Structure formats: structure tokens, C-alpha cells
Amino acid sequence: MLLSSPQLMVGGEWLTADEYSWGDLSFSRSYGPGGGGCKELSFRMTSSFLARNPRIVSNASAMLFYGGRRIWSGDLQDPEWQAGEVTVAATGLFRRAEGYATLDGDDETSDATDVPTIAVDAAISRGLGWSLTSSVPNTPYTPGTTQTINRLNTLLEAHAVKLGQRWTVDQFGVLEFVTDPTAPTKSASYETIPGAVNLGIARESYASHVILRYILSAPGLPEDGDYRNAAYPSLDSPANEYEQRYGHVEVTIDATDQGPTTALVATQKAQYLYETSYQRPGWTNGFELGPIDLLTAGGVETDPVQVAAEAPGKLLRLHGVPDEVKFTPYTDVVIAEAGWSADSNTVRLTPLGMVARSATDVFQELIEKSNGTYRTTISS
Amino acid sequence: MTTLAGFELGSVMLGDLELLRGGEGAFAIEALGSDSGYDLGNADPIEVALQTLLQEGAVVVTQGHNNREVVIPVLVKAGDPVALAEAEQRLFLQLERRNTLTMRYAEYDLSTVFEVVTSSLAQVTDDFAEVKRGERRYNIRLVCEPASRSESLVEVEISAGGEPPASETAVVISEADDLTGWSPRSDETLVDGDGYVAAVNGPSTGNYVGLDYQLPTPASVGTTPYIYVEWATADIDTLVGGLQIRINGINSYRLSPFVSVAAGDYIRSYFNTADYNSVPPGGTVSNIHMDVRAALLSSTPGVGQLRINRIVRTNMAPILGSARQVTAQFPVLGSAPAQGSVRVRHPLTQLGKTLVYTRAASDTYYNPPMREKLVSPKPAETVSSSAVSGKTSDPRVLHIFRVPALSLPEGTYDIWIRARDSNAMEQTFAWTAQHIDPNGDAVGPVESGSHTRAMSGAMDLFNIGQVRLPTVKSRSGAGFVRLEFQQTTNNGAGAPELDELWLFEKQRGALTVVRAGNKRRLWLEAATVDRPRPAIYILDKTNGSVSTGNTADAIYPAGLVDAFGEHRFEPGLMSVFVVSEATGPAVGIDYYPRWHTHAAL
Numbered sequence: 003m004l005l006s007s008p009q010l011m012v013g014g015e016w017l018t019a020d021e022y023s024w025g026d027l028s029f030s031r032s033y034g035p036g037g038g039g040c041k042e043l044s045f046r047m048t049s050s051f052l053a054r055n056p057r058i059v060s061n062a063s064a065m066l067f068y069g070g071r072r073i074w075s076g077d078l079q080d081p082e083w084q085a086g087e088v089t090v091a092a093t094g095l096f097r098r099a100e101g102y103a104t105l106d107g108d109d110e111t112s113d114a115t116d117v118p119t120i121a122v123d124a125a126i127s128r129g130l131g132w133s134l135t136s137s138v139p140n141t142p143y144t145p146g147t148t149q150t151i152n153r154l155n156t157l158l159e160a161h162a163v164k165l166g167q168r169w170t171v172d173q174f175g176v177l178e179f180v181t182d183p184t185a186p187t188k189s190a191s192y193e194t195i196p197g198a199v200n201l202g203i204a205r206e207s208y209a210s211h212v213i214l215r216y217i218l219s220a221p222g223l224p225e226d227g228d229y230r231n232a233a234y235p236s237l238d239s240p241a242n243e244y245e246q247r248y249g250h251v252e253v254t255i256d257a258t259d260q261g262p263t264t265a266l267v268a269t270q271k272a273q274y275l276y277e278t279s280y281q282r283p284g285w286t287n288g289f290e291l292g293p294i295d296l297l298t299a300g301g302v303e304t305d306p307v308q309v310a311a312e313a314p315g316k317l318l319r320l321h322g323v324p325d326e327v328k329f330t331p332y333t334d335v336v337i338a339e340a341g342w343s344a345d346s347n348t349v350r351l352t353p354l355g356m357v358a359r360s361a362t363d364v365f366q367e368l369i370e371k372s373n374g375t376y377r378t379t380i381s382s
Numbered sequence: 383m384t385t386l387a388g389f390e391l392g393s394v395m396l397g398d399l400e401l402l403r404g405g406e407g408a409f410a411i412e413a414l415g416s417d418s419g420y421d422l423g424n425a426d427p428i429e430v431a432l433q434t435l436l437q438e439g440a441v442v443v444t445q446g447h448n449n450r451e452v453v454i455p456v457l458v459k460a461g462d463p464v465a466l467a468e469a470e471q472r473l474f475l476q477l478e479r480r481n482t483l484t485m486r487y488a489e490y491d492l493s494t495v496f497e498v499v500t501s502s503l504a505q506v507t508d509d510f511a512e513v514k515r516g517e518r519r520y521n522i523r524l525v526c527e528p529a530s531r532s533e534s535l536v537e538v539e540i541s542a543g544g545e546p547p548a549s550e551t552a553v554v555i556s557e558a559d560d561l562t563g564w565s566p567r568s569d570e571t572l573v574d575g576d577g578y579v580a581a582v583n584g585p586s587t588g589n590y591v592g593l594d595y596q597l598p599t600p601a602s603v604g605t606t607p608y609i610y611v612e613w614a615t616a617d618i619d620t621l622v623g624g625l626q627i628r629i630n631g632i633n634s635y636r637l638s639p640f641v642s643v644a645a646g647d648y649i650r651s652y653f654n655t656a657d658y659n660s661v662p663p664g665g666t667v668s669n670i671h672m673d674v675r676a677a678l679l680s681s682t683p684g685v686g687q688l689r690i691n692r693i694v695r696t697n698m699a700p701i702l703g704s705a706r707q708v709t710a711q712f713p714v715l716g717s718a719p720a721q722g723s724v725r726v727r728h729p730l731t732q733l734g735k736t737l738v739y740t741r742a743a744s745d746t747y748y749n750p751p752m753r754e755k756l757v758s759p760k761p762a763e764t765v766s767s768s769a770v771s772g773k774t775s776d777p778r779v780l781h782i783f784r785v786p787a788l789s790l791p792e793g794t795y796d797i798w799i800r801a802r803d804s805n806a807m808e809q810t811f812a813w814t815a816q817h818i819d820p821n822g823d824a825v826g827p828v829e830s831g832s833h834t835r836a837m838s839g840a841m842d843l844f845n846i847g848q849v850r851l852p853t854v855k856s857r858s859g860a861g862f863v864r865l866e867f868q869q870t871t872n873n874g875a876g877a878p879e880l881d882e883l884w885l886f887e888k889q890r891g892a893l894t895v896v897r898a899g900n901k902r903r904l905w906l907e908a909a910t911v912d913r914p915r916p917a918i919y920i921l922d923k924t925n926g927s928v929s930t931g932n933t934a935d936a937i938y939p940a941g942l943v944d945a946f947g948e949h950r951f952e953p954g955l956m957s958v959f960v961v962s963e964a965t966g967p968a969v970g971i972d973y974y975p976r977w978h979t980h981a982a983l
Binding site: 005014015019023302347 | 430441443445446792793794796798817826827834845847848850852853854855886888889890891892893895914915916917918938940941943944945946947948
């Protein structure tokens with residue numbers, strides 16, 4: 003049976019119409035944390051020894067189409083020219099936020115802002131190429147203060163943490179704040195047949211209580227502020243089902259560099275961190291699934307290309323993998339990342355909460371964490 | 383042609399160089415047999431193994447084929463070193479580039495062509511023969527495309543035949559409201575149901591249920607050559623194909639993709655009495671036999687019914703609203719998938735924004751346009767001479783399409799619409815899809831999505847989503863998919879119009895959309911030996927046949943290609959669906975039939 007291949011458009015023109023052949027296509031989509039949406043894409047292309055293909059240049063736009071539908075958009079990274087071929091990677095639209103500051107206007111006279119709608123609107127006027135939806139917060143991160151300039155992605159991530167949400171930018175450049183699914187909705191989920199996968203548990207990321215150190219909003223400068231603790235769940239509350247199973251573990255997080263905040267917001271942050279990162283042990287592995295192993299909620303065999311383009315953020319029910327806490331014969335995970343590559347026509351799925359296992363992964367995680375910290379200063 | 387021991391020899395040509403018994407002037411080239419390493423090779427399947435604990439062994443899926451490697455050993459003879467060098471030069475000129483290897487079988491007057499991707503030459507040292515006798519041995523290694531092909535191009539073109547008749551003349555053959563004229567097949571029994579006549583299976587029915595209708599007076603079908611039957615099944619597991627009919631005892635040609643939903647969830651299938659001589663010109667219809675086949679029909683008598691609601695003859699072919707959208711079906715020859723070209727042309731009218739969709743049609747009733755599948759509550763429809771569906775409606779009103787599940791092969795579907803907004807504002811289009819079982823109940827997951835885009839004041843074609851269909855696995859293949867569509871915004875409060883909505887299956891199908899503007903011809907060209915990738919051309923010169931004629935102004939429509947598909951044809955029946963702004967364009971395909979190794983034509 004012949005299968006159709008997705009088609010790539012680079013710099014506004016179809017690559018298939020180009021003089022040189024291309025192939026080895028892969029692409030991925032993610033759901034966060036740290037922003038989500040179209041993530042990475044790569045392909046290889048033949049090249050002349052003597053001249054470079056003028057279409058393959060850094061920062062050219064790249065769009066992937068499946069049938070007539072755009073399923074991925076982003077920007078080319080720096081091509082790697084080799085003898086007779088070029089390897090090209092591209093990053094998705096959400097990564098553009100790293101190159102924009104949180105200003106409220108389109109020139110240098112504008113002020114810093116911590117309101118996402120204002121910062122994104124101004125960045126759009128400076129060329130960001132996104133559009134806003136009503137889900138994007140239009141309120142300041144810290145009311146009544148003047149802000150330092152952050153990178154746009156750290157501002158969005160800070161707001162997402164505060165709201166207990168994630169931010170994604172889809173293939174059309176639409177920025178959205180979304181909440182994790184908690185139960186399989188009939189349409190927004192997938193299932194694996196029993197025996198297709200297994201899932202390892204890693205308790206190193208587990209905590210039964212998140213204790214957040216913060217500065218209480220108070221008149222005056224931060225050094226005069228009142229240092230407080232927020233905890234979620236409350237330290238003296240009865241043990242929940244996770245604590246009963248995996249024991250009492252406290253984790254402390256210093257959020258004092260994020261500026262003064264109210265007790266309510268601090269508790270919300272602790273709750274978000276607890277629910278998204280610590281509540282249950284992490285997973286040790288992802289899955290490589292073909293159309294036969296991975297079914298839609300309606301029990302229909304899946305199309306790996308479509309799954310990679312749509313699955314992140316949706317729920318995946320792993321039949322045959324019992325849940326130790328809920329005592330169900332299945333485990334539900336949220337799909338954090340999905341990747342497809344042409345060589346196998348299978349889809350790689352990574353569950354949310356997968357724990358870094360190799361030294362490289364751990365190091366990468368540290369870098370991402372240090373880059374992504376939202377900072378605020380206060381002037382009187 | 384050389385004759386060797388009374389046997390007529392064919393030839394083996396690499397480009398324009400004869401290898402079998404070639405050479406000229408001072409040198410000769412002679413291809414050697416398999417004792418010396420001659421080998422046509424094989425297409426190398428790319429198999430991906432997926433480990434599963436569900437069964438013993440692994441699930442292995444063939445994803446495609448890698449190139450095949452052909453080896454041809456040749457012996458070069460000449461009287462002097464200069465002539466030997468010349469032979470080597472001639473040989474080497476054909477190598478290390480794209481080329482063709484043509485094997486001609488003289489006995490059958492046909493050739494097999496291997497498309498050479500690249501090649502190389504290795505000299506074989508042969509016991510001082512190169513010194514003693516002035517001979518050179520070489521092995522030519524050819525990396526070829528996996529499937530071979532015929533030498534000549536197959537070209538087929540159909541003309542869509544212009545606009546349909548202005549009004550429909552439909553004559554009911556039977557309303558099936560009593561048993562008069564109906565007779566059961568073999569040991570089956572007949573039931574006079576509520577508005578239908580049903581054949582119920584008997585103890586030794588086998589895999590078929592069927593019945594006959596004898597017309598009280600034979601009906602002339604001269605001016606009403608199309609017959610449609612509204613039918614349904616009950617308690618039948620896993621239908622194979624759809625309704626088959628015989629008119630006057632002769633199998634009738636089913637207009638394959640045309641199936642729609644009639645009132646009461648009956649499926650309407652169309653047949654053409656003019657084809658295959660089921661009714662000779664000027665003839666009459668006196669008897670109609672109808673049956674369906676099931677993979678597993680219950681052996682319990684009384685379970686499994688074929689219900690007939692109505693039989694009608696009409697002058698209206700089951701067109702798709704207007705001749706601006708055309709479904710053409712072509713048989714594809716060969717034993718392996720072929721790369722094919724699609725050509726759309728109109729002698730007079732510009733094509734405008736043109737959509738071409740191709741898909742294997744052997745297994746299905748599937749046809750992309752959906753307007754004819756609108757069910758109540760229907761939005762008000764306005765007849766429009768410029769609409770490709772023949773009608774427009776207000777997209778702000780909910781549209782419900784009910785599509786027989788057996789006309790939707792399992793796959794991933796692109797949802798496209800043709801619409802406009804008089805004020806050219808940004809609008810949002812939302813859709814949902816859900817399965818309806820044969821009892822009429824909505825079951826299983828609801829798939830949904832929405833798409834927002836800046837609209838144009840002129841009609842435009844665009845994608846609004848993708849969906850995996852069917853939404854729920856159905857063992858029998860019966861039931862319906864209910865697709866709901868609506869424009870959920872009313873920005874600018876203009877006068878939006880929806881022309882047509884399409885579902886394009888894209889895992890196996892290929893879709894190309896080109897803004898052809900004022901051009902009257904559109905070519906989607908398959909990859910060739912010289913240019914190993916598909917190409918798209920628009921051109922205005924209209925003289926000439928499908929592929930020849932004046933092509934001087936053919937150019938790639940840079941920046942005007944909204945979707946770029948690679949159109950490949952699978953052996954069997956291929957469906958080509960075209961939407962353009964020209965009424966009744968001619969649609970043609972051409973391709974080289976592909977074969978495993980040896981071409982048969």
C-alpha cells in the first residue's frame with residue numbers, strides 16, 4: 003500500500019519542486035513545560051559540491067504540509083553543509099519568543115511590561131508572527147510594580163506556572179494557554195493495546211509536599227519584605243493516595259527571586275508545581291508506537307503522521323500497565339512530546355513527567371531551568 | 383537484428399549503447415550470462431519490525447522498497463589498444479548518471495525498461511586476457527529504481543461532458559410497498575416491511591442475500607439511462623462491497639463513487655444501463671436482480687436482511703452539483719505502483735484555482751464532495767451558476783452531513799471548504815464528527831476542531847482541519863459518519879457563502895491545489911529519468927493532445943501552489959477528482975505501467 007509523504011515548504015516554495023532531492027524527514031511537537039507547539043524538524047538534501055542551494059539559509063521559514071493541511075511551522079537553524087549534502091534542522095514558532103524582550107511597544111522608548119497580552123502584541127508588531135487568543139492572560143504578573151525586562155518566553159512560562167497552565171504556539175502561530183487534561187475525554191485521547199508498551203517509575207522526582215519560600219507583598223523594598231512559606235498540600239493534612247503509597251517527602255523551592263507575592267498566589271504556585279511535577283513519580287521511558295499498537299479513543303488504528311501533529315497535550319491510556327495508586331489496570335499519561343520520522347513511519351511518544359536519565363539529559367535540564375527563571379525587581 | 387542459431391535476439395541497451403552484442407568499427411561489446419555474474423537483482427523491501435507482546439513473533443510492515451542492483455558483465459574485444467580504449471570510453475559515458483536500461487524481447491516485440499539512478503564500472507582482471515588477446519572484462523553495476531516499467535507511455539483522457547440536463551426526469555420503477563413483482567432468491571423469504579421489501583436469508587443462503595423485481599410492463603430507459611436503488615441491510619455482519627445489480631440478467635455497471643443517503647438512512651447507489659450492454663440501445667428493462675455479499679452471514683435462517691426502499695430511473699447522472707467538479711476513474715495497468723501525471727485542460731475557459739486529488743478507488747465508494755450528503759435540518763440552499771456544487775448556503779447555519787461509513791475508507795481526512803465572505807473579514811469555522819450506528823444512535827467519540835482565517839470576498843478553497851475517520855471502529859462497516867459544520871463567528875455581519883465541503887483521505891490519496899488563474903491547462907508531472915521529482919506546470923496553449931502539443935509556455939506556478947502532492951497510481955482502479963472554475967474540463971492521466979521485473983506490455 004502506497005503511503006503519502008508530508009511535503010515541505012522552505013522560504014515559501016515547495017522543496018519537492020527544487021532542483022535537488024530531499025528526504026530523511028522527521029518532525030516533533032511538544033506540550034511543555036517551557037512552551038509547546040511545533041518543536042523540531044529536520045531533513046537532508048543533496049547539494050552541489052560547487053554551489054550552495056540559495057533556498058537553504060538560516061532563518062528561512064519552514065512549513066510542513068500533510069495533504070493540504072499545514073501541520074508544522076518554524077524557522078531553519080544554521081544548515082550543516084557537507085560534501086554533496088546538507089543537513090537542516092528547524093525549530094518551531096514558539097521558540098521565537100526567546101528572541102523577544104517583554105516591552106510594551108514597538109520601539110526603544112517603550113517600557114517593560116509583565117502583561118502577556120501587551121508584551122506579545124508589541125512583539126507581534128516587531129515581527130513575532132504570532133496571534134493571540136482569549137486564553138492568554140491580560141493581567142500583570144506582580145501588580146503595582148515596575149518590571150525588569152525578561153525574555154518573552156520566561157514571562158509566558160512564569161504566567162503559565164502561576165495559572166497552572168501551559169503555553170503553546172501552534173502551526174498557525176496561535177498562542178494559547180491550556181490546562182492539562184485529567185481524564186480521557188472521548189475525542190482528545192489515545193489508547194495503546196495491552197502488551198504494546200511498559201512504563202518504568204522513577205521516584206527521584208516525587209514529593210508529597212511542596213514548600214515554597216516567598217516574599218509576602220508588603221509596602222517597601224523587598225529586603226524589608228516578609229519572608230514566608232507556602233505549602234501544598236498543607237503539611238498537616240491527612241496523607242493522600244500518593245503519600246500513602248510512596249511516603250512522606252518534602253521538597254523546598256526558593257521563589258524569593260520572583261518578587262513579592264500574595265499568600266494565595268504562592269499557594270497556587272506550590273499547588274501547580276506539586277500537581278505538574280511532584281505529585282506522582284516520574285516515568286523512565288517513552289514509547290515508539292506503530293499504527294497497530296496505538297489506537298484512537300474510538301479503537302481505530304492511528305496514522306503516525308497525524309498523531310505526531312496532534313497528540314501532545316492529549317491523554318494516552320496505557321492498557322496493561324496497572325496504576326499502583328489508583329488501582330486501575332491501566333495508567334493514564336499526558337503526552338508531552340510526539341515525534342515522527344520517515345524511516346520507520348512510527349511515532350515516538352514521551353509522557354509528561356519523564357525523568358532525565360542520562361548525564362546529558364540532566365545537564366540539559368539544568369540549562370533549561372537556569373534560562374527559564376522569571377525575574378522581577380522593584381523600584382520605588 | 384542478430385540471429386544466433388536460428389533464434390532472433392533482442393537487445394540490451396544502456397542509454398543508446400547496445401550491450402548484448404554491440405560495438406561498432408574496431409571494437410565489439412558482448413554481455414555475458416549469469417555464469418559470469420549477470421543479475422537483474424530484486425526490489426529490496428524496506429521492512430519495519432514492531433515488537434509486540436500480543437503475539438509470537440514481530441509485526442512486520444513493508445514500508446516501501448529500496449533500489450535494486452542490476453549487474454551486467456561485459457566482454458570488450460578489439461584489434462588494438464586504441465579501439466579498446468574507445469570502447470571503454472563509450473561505455474563509461476553511459477555511466478555514473480541517471481539513464482535507462484532497456485531489455486528488448488524480440489520474440490514478443492516488447493521491452494522492459496529499468497530506470498538507472500546511478501551506475502559504476504569495475505574492471506575484472508582476467509588471466510592476462512587483456513594483454514594476450516586484447517580483451518577487457520568489466521562488470522557494470524546499475525543502481526535502478528525498484529520496479530521496472532514498460533517502454534511506452536499509457537495515456538488516457540476523459541472529457542467531463544459539460545453541464546448536466548437542466549431538469550431531472552425521474553420515474554419510479556418500484557416503491558417497494560407490496561410484494562407484487564418481487565421474488566426471493568433460492569431458499570430465502572420475502573418480508574413486506576414498513577416502506578420496504580426485504581429478502582431474509584434462508585438455511586442454505588451462503589454469503590449472499592438477494593431478490594428479484596419483475597416489472598409489470600418493461601420500461602424503456604432510452605431517455606432515463608441511470609437507475610438508482612435505495613437499499614439498506616439489517617443484521618448483516620461485515621458487508622463486502624456494496625449492492626450489486628443485474629438488469630435483464632446481465633451485470634450492470636455501478637457508478638462506483640456515487641453513493642448518497644436517502645431519507646430513512648437508505649443508501650442510494652447508482653447504475654448506468656448504457657454501459658456494458660445490460661440494456662441495448664432502445665431497449666427496455668424488464669427484470670432487476672439485487673444482492674449484497676457478506677463475509678460472515680449468519681447461518682441462522684431469518685437473520686440477515688437486504689431491504690429495498692425504492693427503484694428509480696432518471697436522466698440525471700449522479701453528478702456532483704455542477705461540472706466544475708469532476709470524478710474520473712481510470713484503470714491502472716501493471717503490477718507495481720506507478721508514478722503518474724495528471725493533466726487538466728479546458729479549450730475555452732480559464733481554470734482558476736484548481737484542486738486535483740487522486741486515490742486508489744478499487745476498494746471503495748469514496749467520493750470527496752459532501753453537499754449532496756446534507757441532511758435535515760438542511761440550511762436554505764441557493765442555486766448558483768458559479769458554485770462548483772451548484773448551490774450555496776449560509777455557513778453560519780449548522781450544516782449536518784450524513785455519510786455512509788462504507789463510503790469512507792479508514793484513513794486521515796483533510797477537511798476543505800470553498801467559501802467566501804462579502805466583507806472579507808476573519809471568520810472561524812468549526813466542525814465535529816461522530817459515528818451513527820445502523821440503529822440511528824450516535825456512538826463513540828466526538829472528534830472536533832476549528833480553524834480561523836481571514837476570508838476573501840471571492841470564493842476560495844482552503845483547509846479547516848483534519849480528522850481520523852471512522853471515529854469508531856465498526857466491525858460491520860455499516861452506519862454513518864455525521865459531520866457537522868458551522869461558521870461560528872459573524873465578524874462584519876456580511877453575507878458569507880458556503881459552496882462545497884470536501885473530505886480528502888490523505889494517507890493513500892494525494893492532493894494538489896494550484897491557483898492556475900487565467901491558464902487553461904494544468905499538468906502535474908511525474909518524476910522522470912532526467913528529473914527525479916514531480917513537477918507542476920501551468921500553460922495556456924490549448925492545442926495538442928494530452929501530453930503533446932504546444933508546450934512552449936509551460937511554467938512552474940511559483941508561489942501559486944497551495945498544496946503539493948506526489949501523485950502515484952496503484953494498479954487497479956484509480957480515482958481522479960478535479961475542482962476548477964471551468965465547466966467540464968478534460969481530465970487525463972499518463973504513466974508508465976510498472977512491473978516487478980518483466981514488463982507485459
